Amino acid sequence: MGLGLFLGMISRGVVADDRGKTFLLIMDAPTQPASTWSWELLKRSQRMDAVVENLRASFALPQSLTIHFSDGEGPSYDPKRTEITLPYSFVANVARHLSNAPPLEGNTALQADTLDVVEWVLYHELAHAFIHLYDLPVLGREEDAADALATFLVIELVENGGHIALTAADLLAHIAPYQHDDAFWSEHTLDQQRFSQVVCWVYGSDTTQFAPLAKSGTIPRHRAQRCPDAFMLMAEGWWRLLDRFIKSA
Numbered sequence: 001m002g003l004g005l006f007l008g009m010i011s012r013g014v015v016a017d018d019r020g021k022t023f024l025l026i027m028d029a030p031t032q033p034a035s036t037w038s039w040e041l042l043k044r045s046q047r048m049d050a051v052v053e054n055l056r057a058s059f060a061l062p063q064s065l066t067i068h069f070s071d072g073e074g075p076s077y078d079p080k081r082t083e084i085t086l087p088y089s090f091v092a093n094v095a096r097h098l099s100n101a102p103p104l105e106g107n108t109a110l111q112a113d114t115l116d117v118v119e120w121v122l123y124h125e126l127a128h129a130f131i132h133l134y135d136l137p138v139l140g141r142e143e144d145a146a147d148a149l150a151t152f153l154v155i156e157l158v159e160n161g162g163h164i165a166l167t168a169a170d171l172l173a174h175i176a177p178y179q180h181d182d183a184f185w186s187e188h189t190l191d192q193q194r195f196s197q198v199v200c201w202v203y204g205s206d207t208t209q210f211a212p213l214a215k216s217g218t219i220p221r222h223r224a225q226r227c228p229d230a231f232m233l234m235a236e237g238w239w240r241l242l243d244r245f246i247k248s249a
């Protein structure tokens with residue numbers, strides 16, 4: 001279901017003509033044996049196909065945007081090629097970080113979690129693409145904006161999207177101890193803070209469904225009280241920036 005259908009919004013037609021311009025998904029055959037597991041998981045699950053289908057139904061584009069899985073670099077967005085690149089090695093690394101107990105074969109819970117993280121990261125890169133293609137203003141750090149938009153999009157576009165964002169946040173918390181000393185200078189906010197920010201938005205989006213996050217103390221009580229407002233402020237900001245580009249139902 002696209003966003004337009006969800007909210008009954010009418011596109012104001014800022015993208016004057018989007019005919020023939022769309023989201024494209026390319027999955028190269030892997031060139032390295034180590035990439036086969038990732039490639040097969042992505043193909044078999046059809047999760048990325050569902051993401052692209054959803055995006056096509058929801059957003060008008062001024063230019064086609066390619067989402068490209070390969071043995072190349074990334075995850076990143078290349079504005080010159082209007083292309084998001086996601087390497088199979090990244091997918092495998094996510095699985096490795098999520099699991100201390102190989103093998104990966106037959107571990108369906110791990111595979112589902114891996115796909116959750118990859119989907120959220122795809123939305124994070126999509127945020128960079130939207131900022132470029134829609135010429136959106138960025139107040140503050142673009143990486144923080146991308147985390148916000150990724151979380152906003154999974155929550156609004158995907159059934160059980162809050163859970164997807166939480167899986168990604170868990171991974172950020174997991175890799176936090178491995179950050180280098182120069183992390184303070186990184187374009188990304190420290191992973192532990194990215195974790196707490198995403199968790200707060202997810203909790204704030206639905207305090208009933210995600211009540212255990214507050215009850216368990218994952219979110220401290222003083223912060224939990226402010227999360228609904230934090231999510232509302234963030235979501236309203238994105239709605240205002242994006243609604244011109246949302247396709248009418």
Ligand SMILES: [Zn+2]
Pocket residue numbers: 124125128143146
């Ligand atoms: Zn980024």
